[in-house]
Amino acid sequence: MSKTSASRIVGPDATALTERSRLAFDLDVDIAVVGAGLAGLTVALEAARLGASVAVLEGRHVGWNASGHQLGTVMPGYGLPIGDLIARIGFEDTRELWALSRQGAEYVRANATEELIPGIALSGGALEVSNVEIGDKLIARLQMLGEDFETEVEGWQVDRVRAELKTDRYFHGVYYPKAFQIDGRNYVHGLAALARRAGARIFEDTPVVSIDPSGIRKRIVTPSARLRASHIVLAGNIHLGAPLRRLSETLLPVWRYAALTAPLGDKLAETIAFRGSVIDSDGIDHFRVVEGDRLMWASPETTWAVSPARFAPAIARRIRTIFPQLGPVEIAEAWSGAIGQTVHGMPQIGQLRKGLWVASGFGRQGLNTTAMAGQLIARSIFWGDERWRLFSPFELVWAGGTTGRVAGYAIGMWQRGSSAAAGALARYRERARTKERISEARLAEANRQAGTRAPQRRPPPGRPRPQGPQRPAPVNREGEGGS
Numbered sequence: 001m002s003k004t005s006a007s008r009i010v011g012p013d014a015t016a017l018t019e020r021s022r023l024a025f026d027l028d029v030d031i032a033v034v035g036a037g038l039a040g041l042t043v044a045l046e047a048a049r050l051g052a053s054v055a056v057l058e059g060r061h062v063g064w065n066a067s068g069h070q071l072g073t074v075m076p077g078y079g080l081p082i083g084d085l086i087a088r089i090g091f092e093d094t095r096e097l098w099a100l101s102r103q104g105a106e107y108v109r110a111n112a113t114e115e116l117i118p119g120i121a122l123s124g125g126a127l128e129v130s131n132v133e134i135g136d137k138l139i140a141r142l143q144m145l146g147e148d149f150e151t152e153v154e155g156w157q158v159d160r161v162r163a164e165l166k167t168d169r170y171f172h173g174v175y176y177p178k179a180f181q182i183d184g185r186n187y188v189h190g191l192a193a194l195a196r197r198a199g200a201r202i203f204e205d206t207p208v209v210s211i212d213p214s215g216i217r218k219r220i221v222t223p224s225a226r227l228r229a230s231h232i233v234l235a236g237n238i239h240l241g242a243p244l245r246r247l248s249e250t251l252l253p254v255w256r257y258a259a260l261t262a263p264l265g266d267k268l269a270e271t272i273a274f275r276g277s278v279i280d281s282d283g284i285d286h287f288r289v290v291e292g293d294r295l296m297w298a299s300p301e302t303t304w305a306v307s308p309a310r311f312a313p314a315i316a317r318r319i320r321t322i323f324p325q326l327g328p329v330e331i332a333e334a335w336s337g338a339i340g341q342t343v344h345g346m347p348q349i350g351q352l353r354k355g356l357w358v359a360s361g362f363g364r365q366g367l368n369t370t371a372m373a374g375q376l377i378a379r380s381i382f383w384g385d386e387r388w389r390l391f392s393p394f395e396l397v398w399a400g401g402t403t404g405r406v407a408g409y410a411i412g413m414w415q416r417g418s419s420a421a422a423g424a425l426a427r428y429r430e431r432a433r434t435k436e437r438i439s440e441a442r443l444a445e446a447n448r449q450a451g452t453r454a455p456q457r458r459p460p461p462g463r464p465r466p467q468g469p470q471r472p473a474p475v476n477r478e479g480e481g482g483s
């Protein structure tokens, strides 16, 4: 994936630290993994820890795509909201899937120690903020997460959110104290180092050009070698291509763009006090403060690849829209990664035929879910753990080819447009209410000084006149039309 600058600002360029080795000789292993992203590397690490001989075949280099360009936020759950999951598969299975997603997050936490992965920089807490007022929905959601899904959460009122993030763009928030963030680039390269240490062999610059999954020993062809394995795990995400094109076509490729600002000085701390990850509930913005006074921010998406340099100004504008007090923001580095979005919004995890496994479609939330997939597949191969079957209701659905990409982009734009419009309306209502309250206070004060009582509002026709004290009718309403 491309970057606007070759220099590394967040963490070392770990790709340069390891010497790449290409598969140049034929090989026989227990498990062959296609793809050295988070999914493939976790399968490899877990399978090697369980004693298998493992080879990972990577067409470019470790973390080349999304896995080496993510923001490192680790949360429970999936891209698909809990309510939609319950509607689709029922409450009990949703609970089990949710528990697996939490275990995935804990798996990342267990690996993400400074001893195992130097420079991992783990810090705690993530905040999901809403672009609209969702007070009542928030309470229901908190209850469900806390009581039914055993997930530690706190509901933050608007004032609390705005004390931490000085913007009128966000309203309520759900705080996940057990969520955390890590240096995403260091994590994927650390995972590769752990897998190697456990005995897995990782071959880079080794694209898999075809596979023959029939028979007990399956065959893989690369440009300069052949490989035989009892199990093949396809973890190539959207780039899998020729070896199983029908599988690639079940994913809608979505390029997500991110950037790191130049140091922003003290004004950043005055604007953003919160030190964990912030994610808005519409999936538009995702950011956090790094290195004390820089912002790392992911925002726009496209369904075809565009140079990240072209999106740097858009990200700077987005930051300024949310936090105008930061003034013009200089972007020091911009990058992108392609995520695979499934039609149903859930990852593809499971066995396609005996010994042929798939782990892909992790969307925007890939850290906990790839960790979970790696564990599920390795444990199924070795221990017969069948919990991957919980993903069976989410079949491989064709994502619509080029037409699907155009439609996906249009739907994405429409969703962003509609949530932006809902956000604008919510802010308008809030301003109107504030103005109304100020007018009422002024009127009450004027009445108090004049020693008069406020005029009574007439009830609508047909409704009994209320008995209790009445609210003064506002005069000189500036924000007419708000509710």
Ligand SMILES: Cc1cc2nc3c(=O)[nH]c(=O)nc-3n(C[C@H](O)[C@H](O)[C@H](O)COP(=O)(O)OP(=O)(O)OC[C@H]3O[C@@H](n4cnc5c(N)ncnc54)[C@H](O)[C@@H]3O)c2cc1C
Pocket (backbone or CB within 6 Å): 034, 035, 036, 037, 038, 039, 040, 057, 058, 059, 060, 061, 062, 063, 064, 065, 066, 067, 068, 069, 070, 071, 072, 073, 074, 075, 206, 207, 208, 209, 235, 236, 237, 238, 239, 240, 241, 242, 243, 255, 256, 257, 258, 298, 336, 337, 338, 339, 359, 360, 361, 362, 363, 364, 365, 366, 367, 368, 370
């Ligand atoms: C900007 C951005 C920010 C993100 N932030 C977060 C975040 O904060 N938290 C979070 O949980 N998720 C985040 N994500 C999502 C997360 O990065 C992805 O869900 C995850 O990395 C997907 O991992 P993967 O292993 O499935 O795919 P990939 O990372 O795409 O890895 C697949 C690998 O397979 C290789 N490959 C493909 N085909 C072949 C072949 N035929 N032969 C050999 N090799 C092949 C590719 O070269 C590639 O290296 C973010 C994504 C982006 C783009």
